[in-house]
Amino acid sequence: MNYHDDNYCRSCDTIVRGVKVLDGQPCLVLADTIYYAQGGGQKSDRGTLTIAGREYRVLKSVHDENGDPVLVTDIPDPDACAGMPVHCELDWDFRYTQMKLHTCLHLMHCLLQKQLGHELDNPLTSTIEADFAINKYKNAMVTDADTEELEKELNALLAQDIEVMTWADENDARYRYWKCLDWVIPCGGIHVHNLREIGSVHLASHTKKGNRTFTVTLG
Numbered sequence: 001m002n003y004h005d006d007n008y009c010r011s012c013d014t015i016v017r018g019v020k021v022l023d024g025q026p027c028l029v030l031a032d033t034i035y036y037a038q039g040g041g042q043k044s045d046r047g048t049l050t051i052a053g054r055e056y057r058v059l060k061s062v063h064d065e066n067g068d069p070v071l072v073t074d075i076p077d078p079d080a081c082a083g084m085p086v087h088c089e090l091d092w093d094f095r096y097t098q099m100k101l102h103t104c105l106h107l108m109h110c111l112l113q114k115q116l117g118h119e120l121d122n123p124l125t126s127t128i129e130a131d132f133a134i135n136k137y138k139n140a141m142v143t144d145a146d147t148e149e150l151e152k153e154l155n156a157l158l159a160q161d162i163e164v165m166t167w168a169d170e171n172d173a174r175y176r177y178w179k180c181l182d183w184v185i186p187c188g189g190i191h192v193h194n195l196r197e198i199g200s201v202h203l204a205s206h207t208k209k210g211n212r213t214f215t216v217t218l219g
């Protein structure tokens, strides 16, 4: 089981499979992991692990060379944990905010395309911080964008009971898609299942060095 099987799973009990060294850093490999491995602008999950009655911190979840999630922790001797049962807890507030902001960025991108009447390349940068998210575009592509109108349309959708779907490619389970209304975006991130979960947002934009940045803030 991993975070794609259940985006809302906040805790689980599993086994430490072993330790893998990535860039000189020993990383814990779990049989199941609820910690999203950083990627696509979305931050890595963090949380805690309890092993043999002691609590440790999950500092980061990263992809190994096969694309599987492994954990950077503060466990002093990770090798000693191999084969042991582990209780996992997610920093849910952090993750849920990432899910909301990330979903919102996709939606904003789709509405921006609709407003401009043409397809947009992927943003130059798409970043989700702890309490805001940004998409940065080449200004030439979005010069005429009306941010106020975009914010209005975004909030009109977020007020409705609209489903968000994600699924894995049938030939490659690591390649995933996001869909909302008629919009489909390839994405392996974690999203909310319904737009209503996001609540209202504030959208701002500014132009700097020939690029236009849109910033989404929740609430």
Ligand SMILES: [Zn+2]
Pocket (backbone or CB within 6 Å): 040, 102, 103, 106, 178, 187, 188, 189, 190, 191
């Ligand atoms: Zn996504």
